Amino acid sequence: MKNFADLTEREILAIAISAEEEDGRIYMSFAEDLAERYPDSAKLFEQMAEEEKGHRHMLLELYEERFGKNLPPIRRDNVKGFLQRRPIWLTKNLSLDTIRKEVGTMEFEAERFYAKAAEQAKDVGVRRLLGDLALAEKGHEQVAAKLTDKILSPDVRHKEDETRRRVFVLQYVQPGLAGLMDGSVSTLAPLFAAAFATHQNFQTFLVGLAASIGAGISMGFAEALSDDGSLTGRGSPWLRGAVCGVMTAIGGLGHSLPYLVPDSWANAFWIATAIAGIVVFFELWAIAYIRARYMDTPFLQAVFQIVLGGIIVLGVGILIGAA
Structure with missing residues (x-):
């Protein structure tokens, strides 16, 4: 890999051209992903993609004027100091916050690149263009930071907030609640x-x-295999499965942990059972609150x-165990 300080003006322009082309495609990917859920934000990304295309044309014209039509095969990845990006744009149904953070990182990196490249450039025309692009990328960074704030109208922000809440419920709350209830x-x-x-705490x-663990594994696989999320918009099946499985295990472990009270204690069984009963009470009320919320x-x-059903199941377990 090359050091940034060792780049020639030709290589700097070539990297900038390829970077603008790649960023434009990424913004269009974000726009396509957001089109159905957040149409107004998707339009902003389409505009940003068009601006990146315009930047590329300006850079390409300057490059051809200075160095001809042949571009050297060098990209950002070949230069030390660039951030290693996660290809999250290959993932569907990303949250708007995740996309905004990624765009902010991209534009911050692009601004620094152009600012440093302008300092290093010797040609006045190249330096002027790179400086202008640094300011333009800083403007994009501010757009990303304010994507759900000042740029969008209050009505649009409210609509997108509702959509975000609905996606959050579909992808996290529903599978988590199902697991917590089951566990x-x-x-x-x-x-x-x-x-x-x-009447043995440790055996219990x-x-x-x-x-708890068995139910967590079962519920996790059941949730993951029930729906791939492509039509329902419920997100990654394995993420939902993990949420459901973990919450199932937590739901069962909550009232199992009190039975770690040592059997050597006086009245150890009744102490553990009383604590477990209190835990069950709060678990059931928490589930009822989440369902209502x-x-x-x-x-x-x-x-x-929830509470009545849980009490019935609890009574059945006590009756069977005491028989």
């Missing part, structure tokens, strides 16, 4: 059945641990469905 409720019966059958904890379920209805 919290489905593990109650085996855990408390084992507890009242053995092992049952809860196995039930994000799933538009009336709070009392959510409480009735």
Whole structure:
């Protein structure tokens, strides 16, 4: 790789031309990805792509005037100091915040490149153009930073905020809530059945641990394989599966951990069971709150469905274990 200080004016212009072409394609990829979810923001990226195309034409004209039509095969990746970019533009359904941060990084890097290249250039015309492009890229960076603030009208921002909230619910809240409900409720019966059958804390904890991890793995794969997200917009199936699986395991482990109370303690079983019961109470109310907050379920209805259902499952486990 070459050091930046060793680049000739010809190589600097060649890198700039290839960089503007690549950035323009990236912006068009972002625009296509955002077109259905955030149409107004997508138009901004289309405009930025057109500006990058204009920058490329200016650079190409200057290059051909100075050095002819043949471009040397050198790119940003061949020069030390450039940031290594993650090709996130190959991923669909990216959040607007993620795209904004990526664009900010791209434009900051481009601004620094042009500013340093202008300092290094000896030709007055080359230096002037590179300086102008540095200012233009700084303007793009500010556009990215304010993408959901001053540039978009309040109505558009409200609409895009609603879309972002809907995407967040589809990709994270729904699978996470499904996992938390399954982990919290489905593990109650085996855990408390084992507890009242053995009156042994550590043995009960092992049952809860196995039930929680097993349920997490099962729910994770079930969620990941249920929908690839291409039509529903629910995002990466493996991300949803991971969220669902982790939340399932957490839901079961919450009321399993109290049974780590040592059996050597006096009344250890009843201490652990009392703590587990308190944990179950807060788990069920938390689930009811999340359903009311994000799933538009009336709070009392959510409480009735979740808390009553959990109490029934808990009672079944105790009755079976005590039989």
